[in-house]
């Protein structure tokens with residue numbers, strides 16, 4: 001049993017629930033509703049800029065926004081972040097009351113409000129060092145409009161490794177297998 005990410009880090013799927021044994025996508029109607037909803041949502045999210053970058057630069061300076069690398073929260077009220085701003089979300093979630101919004105529709109607005117007020121993770125909070133993790137190597141979400149051949153996945157061997165090394169300053173209890181920082 002292995003957990004895998006698709007498109008962005010953060011949301012995790014049980015590999016056998018979304019892929020057949022020979023590495024093709026399962027048909028959507030064989031998936032759990034939650035998996036299907038997240039995979040479909042990921043198709044939109046992989047093209048989005050980081051929420052925090054967007055709050056800083058806005059539409060008029062969109063080219064300065066970094067690409068989203070990780071997603072937290074529930075579909076439609078999720079937060080997507082670049083590697084740099086992930087630390088701000090983790091800090092907000094674990095130290096600044098964000099945990100109150102776990103599983104709630106208000107999570108996105110609450111984080112955006114906190115960040116937009118100028119709040120940031122302190123320098124000493126540290127970050128997560130994603131050794132051996134190459135987001136570019138995550139498989140793309142399946143496209144329900146494509147013909148069946150396009151469901152075949154060629155990047156299966158390049159999926160996110162299980163091991164993630166935390167740097168010394170990171171909180172001991174961060175668990176990347178969760179949808180939220182712990």
Ligand SMILES: [Zn+2]
Pocket residue numbers: 050051052053054066081082083084085
């Ligand atoms: Zn960012």
